[in-house]
Amino acid sequence: MEEQSVIVEKKDPFAALRYREFRSYIGMRFFFTFAYQMQAVIIGFHIYYLTKDPLALGLIGLCEAIPAIGIALYGGYIADKTEKRGLLLKIFAGVLLCSIIMLVVTSNRMHAYVPTSYIVPIMYAMIFGVGLARGFFGPATFSLMAQIIPKDLYANGSTWSSSFWQMASILGPLTGGLIYAFYGITPTYMVIISFIIFSLICIFFLKTHPPTFIPKESIVKSLKEGINFVFKSKMMLAAISLDLFSVFFGGAVALLPVFAEDILKVGSEGLGYMRAAASIGAVITMLIMTRFSPMNKPWRNLLIAVTGFGLSIICYGLSTSFYLTLFFLFCEGAFDSVSVVIRSTIMQLLTPDQMRGRVSAVNSMFIGSSNEIGAFESGLTAKLMRTVPAVVFGGSMTLGIAAITYFKTKNLLPLTLADIKPAEKIEDQV
Numbered sequence: 001m002e003e004q005s006v007i008v009e010k011k012d013p014f015a016a017l018r019y020r021e022f023r024s025y026i027g028m029r030f031f032f033t034f035a036y037q038m039q040a041v042i043i044g045f046h047i048y049y050l051t052k053d054p055l056a057l058g059l060i061g062l063c064e065a066i067p068a069i070g071i072a073l074y075g076g077y078i079a080d081k082t083e084k085r086g087l088l089l090k091i092f093a094g095v096l097l098c099s100i101i102m103l104v105v106t107s108n109r110m111h112a113y114v115p116t117s118y119i120v121p122i123m124y125a126m127i128f129g130v131g132l133a134r135g136f137f138g139p140a141t142f143s144l145m146a147q148i149i150p151k152d153l154y155a156n157g158s159t160w161s162s163s164f165w166q167m168a169s170i171l172g173p174l175t176g177g178l179i180y181a182f183y184g185i186t187p188t189y190m191v192i193i194s195f196i197i198f199s200l201i202c203i204f205f206l207k208t209h210p211p212t213f214i215p216k217e218s219i220v221k222s223l224k225e226g227i228n229f230v231f232k233s234k235m236m237l238a239a240i241s242l243d244l245f246s247v248f249f250g251g252a253v254a255l256l257p258v259f260a261e262d263i264l265k266v267g268s269e270g271l272g273y274m275r276a277a278a279s280i281g282a283v284i285t286m287l288i289m290t291r292f293s294p295m296n297k298p299w300r301n302l303l304i305a306v307t308g309f310g311l312s313i314i315c316y317g318l319s320t321s322f323y324l325t326l327f328f329l330f331c332e333g334a335f336d337s338v339s340v341v342i343r344s345t346i347m348q349l350l351t352p353d354q355m356r357g358r359v360s361a362v363n364s365m366f367i368g369s370s371n372e373i374g375a376f377e378s379g380l381t382a383k384l385m386r387t388v389p390a391v392v393f394g395g396s397m398t399l400g401i402a403a404i405t406y407f408k409t410k411n412l413l414p415l416t417l418a419d420i421k422p423a424e425k426i427e428d429q430v
Contacts, residue, residue, distance in 0.1 A: 013290040016157035021148040021207055026164045028202035029141065032092065033165050035195035036130075037172025039099065041275050042180050042188050043123065045268050046106065048257040050120055054382040057257060063124045064131035071135030073227075076359070079139035084147070085206045087140050091133045092203065096196045098129040103189035146348065147209045154348040155295055155341075162340050163286040166333070169279035177272015229351075230359060235412060236350050239302070239343050242405045246306050249397035253278065253329075258387050264322045277326040278333030285334040286341065294338050295345060299412040302342045303402055308335035310398030317391025 016022050047056050079087065104110060105122045149157045179188045230236055253275075260271035294301040312332035319325045351359045381390035 013156070016149050016153045016160050019149050021205075022145075022157060022160075024202050024205040025141075025145065025148060026161055028088070028199050028206075029161060030164045030168045031195045031199035031202060032095075033168035034172040034175075035099070035192045035199070037169050037275070037279075038176035038188065038192050038195070039102075039130075041173040041176040041272060042185060042268075043102075043127065044257045045177075045180065045260075045271055046185055047120060047123065048261065054255060054258050054387065055380060056120070057255065058380055058383075059124065060127060063127040064134065067128050067131035068134045071132055072138070075136040076139040078136060079143050081211050083208055083211060084140050084144040085203060085208050087136065088144075088203050088206075089200065091137050091140065092196060092200045094133045095130055096193065096200070098126040098133075099189065099193050099196060102126045103186065103193065106189065107186045108184070142347075144206070144209070146351075148206075151349075155293065155345045156290070158344040158348065159286055159289050159293075159341050162337065162344065163283055163290075166279045166282035166286060166337060170276045170283060173275030173279070174272045177268050177270075177275065181267065181269040181272075233350055235299075236347065238405065238409050238412070239346055242302070242306060242401065243339065243343055245401040246309060246398045249394045249401065253332075255382055255387055255391060258382065259325065263320070263387065264325065266322055270322060273326060274329055277329035278336070281330035281333030282337035282340075285337045289338070289341055294342055296416060297414065298342045298346065299409065299415055302339055303406050303413075305335045305338035305342070306402045306405075307399060309339065310395045310402060313395030313398060314392050315395075317388050317395060 012018075017026075044057055044060060047060060048054075102123060105119050105126075110119070145157060145161065146154070175191065176188055179191060230240070256271055256274050260266050260268070260274060264270060266273075294305075309332055312328050312335060316325055316328035316332065319328055347359070381393060384390075385393070
């Protein structure tokens with residue numbers, strides 16, 4: 001039976017989509033990501049419009065990363081021992097509340113009564129709330145996916161899930177930039193709230209899955225078990241570390257509002273296209289990967305993808321042409337999508353069912369919030385050394401991380417997907 005399933009996956013690129021619950025799952029992710037990406041692009045542009053300070057853009061990432069990292073381990077513990085459908089409903093309800101509050105405080109009427117010095121901190125506070133929700137969202141969705149499709153379809157499921165995520169990442173920023181440019185921030189937030197509601201509706205089509213983990217020891221020991229598992233799996237740890245540092249130093253996308261407003265002079269509409277360019281590259285690449293999997297030699301391909309990611313960032317930082325910038329952002333998204341699919345498949349294969357929430361929590365602590373921490377690093381370096389040098393510095397550091405990882409993990413380069421075994425069996429291969 002297992003052999004037949006593997007054959008189906010190779011011949012049928014739509015294998016995971018044939019599961020009704022998986023379609024509801026990716027619908028939930030699509031609508032939520034659409035709203036999240038819309039919100040991210042208009043928050044960045046609006047705060048920069050109000051403050052004219054690149055460090056303020058970095059603080060956006062910091063406000064989201066601090067709670068996401070701080071609550072991540074507990075969020076993983078809760079995700080392992082809690083029924084996922086009910087947990088997701090609570091998470092999305094919290095995000096919806098934060099978005100409604102941002103709709104109110106950014107409206108034109110509110111600007112007439114509340115000074116900017118109060119509006120920006122309130123927006124930061126709501127971003128903090130979204131970060132808290134993210135600390136639970138990542139482990140919950142990672143655990144849920146393993147319960148709704150067979151194990152031998154994880155690679156196919158990860159590709160489709162990431163593809164829909166990237167499609168939402170194209171349409172979200174593009175739609176947010178256009179609506180903000182033509183109609184203002186209030187109508188944009190109304191669309192955001194509508195899509196969060198759509199994602200809530202999708203959750204109701206998911207089945208109730210009993211938790212696979214019933215704690216028999218203290219929460220501290222349970223959390224420690226998840227941490228120890230990750231650090232004992234050298235392949236998993238190497239993948240997490242590579243992505244952590246490359247995204248940390250490659251977080252220059254957070255500076256796109258500065259490029260759109262001050263360097264390329266394309267405004268919020270151009271910012272929407274710039275944010276969408278990377279996602280277009282990612283979606284096209286992921287659709288290609290449904291036919292041509294990068295998992296023949298995953299570790300080698302992962303290092304190639306991270307190297308391409310770093311080079312694309314350097315070129316984007318040096319570009320003074322809007323269209324060239326779009327091309328380099330397209331390439332950045334394409335290389336990043338390969339990295340995402342390889343790393344997520346490795347994580348799914350190496351993680352036991354009863355530990356998925358806690359392992360995902362450790363992963364999100366290092367990687368899930370590295371985008372936001374990287375955004376703060378980019379904002380801070382832009383403040384200290386100006387925008388273009390900050391972007392080039394970040395891309396150069398990403399290349400350095402890829403080179404160091406190559407020399408440290410040469411033994412993993414010839415491995416195929418079939419060679420990836422449970423963590424405790426692969427330790428000696430590094």
